[in-house]
Amino acid sequence: MKNYLVTGGAGFIGSNYIHYLMENFEKDINVINLDALTYCGNRSNVSIYEGNNHYCFIQGDICDEKLIKKIFHENDIDYVIHFAAQTHVDRSIASAYEFANTNIIGTLNLLNTAKEAWESSNYNGKRFLYVSTDEVYGELPAEGYFTEDTPLRPRNPYSASKAAGDMMAHAFYETHHLPVVITRCSNNYGPYQNAEKFIMLGTGSM
Numbered sequence: 001m002k003n004y005l006v007t008g009g010a011g012f013i014g015s016n017y018i019h020y021l022m023e024n025f026e027k028d029i030n031v032i033n034l035d036a037l038t039y040c041g042n043r044s045n046v047s048i049y050e051g052n053n054h055y056c057f058i059q060g061d062i063c064d065e066k067l068i069k070k071i072f073h074e075n076d077i078d079y080v081i082h083f084a085a086q087t088h089v090d091r092s093i094a095s096a097y098e099f100a101n102t103n104i105i106g107t108l109n110l111l112n113t114a115k116e117a118w119e120s121s122n123y124n125g126k127r128f129l130y131v132s133t134d135e136v137y138g139e140l141p142a143e144g145y146f147t148e149d150t151p152l153r154p155r156n157p158y159s160a161s162k163a164a165g166d167m168m169a170h171a172f173y174e175t176h177h178l179p180v181v182i183t184r185c186s187n188n189y190g191p192y193q194n195a196e197k198f199i200m201l202g203t204g205s206m
């Protein structure tokens with residue numbers, strides 16, 4: 001039995017991921033969905049699992065150190081799948097503080113708690129997935145493509161805060177050997193997505 005802490009699991013990609021986990025592995029896993037239910041989070045995206053012994057929803061903030069420690073302490077977490085973020089570029093231009101708190105401090109809080117909980121077992125069987133974004137690379141010239149070695153050049157407060165979280169995750173991997181995996185996907189569209197960020201409505205988000 002593996003215990004997953006999924007952050008932001010009431011949001012667009014996080015809720016799709018929980019559906020995937022529960023549809024394919026339900027009997028072998030426990031999923032804890034931690035989400036602050038900001039305007040982007042919608043508990044009904046995953047409410048079909050409420051009452052299921054393998055699923056638990058916690059409304060809370062990834063910046064809340066006490067809460068994260070309690071979740072680790074009570075649930076013997078094996079995997080952290082970290083989706084939770086402030087995600088809309090235009091909002092980050094209007095005010096960046098919430099983006100810095102959630103995307104940098106919240107990420108640091110999760111990394112540090114995972115390190116403290118897992119280091120005595122030498123991280124055996126543990127994983128921390130940080131869901132980053134291709135926006136950390138900045139803008140492509142007319143020709144070409146990004147690779148994993150492309151330097152990070154974020155161009156707005158959203159992507160700067162995601163790049164900071166990304167680099168913090170990498171730093172925990174290098175410094176503490178925390179088993180971190182980082183993904184930097186480009187834009188996704190699909191079910192459970194907040195209309196604000198659908199392809200025709202955004203000016204460049206996520």
Ligand SMILES: NC(=O)c1ccc[n+]([C@@H]2O[C@H](COP(=O)([O-])OP(=O)(O)OC[C@H]3O[C@@H](n4cnc5c(N)ncnc54)[C@H](O)[C@@H]3O)[C@@H](O)[C@H]2O)c1
Pocket residue numbers: 007008009010011012013014034035036037038039040041042060061062063082083084085086087102106131132133134162184185186187188189193194206
């Ligand atoms: N949507 C995309 O196309 C895309 C592309 C690349 C990367 N990403 C990344 O994938 C992740 C998920 O993106 P999404 O589009 O599903 O976003 P979303 O905005 O739909 O979902 C984010 C979720 O995080 C929750 N949240 C926000 N702040 C929180 C906090 N402080 N504590 C706990 N929960 C909090 C929200 O309530 C929401 O449910 C993000 O990290 C984003 O940067 C998304």
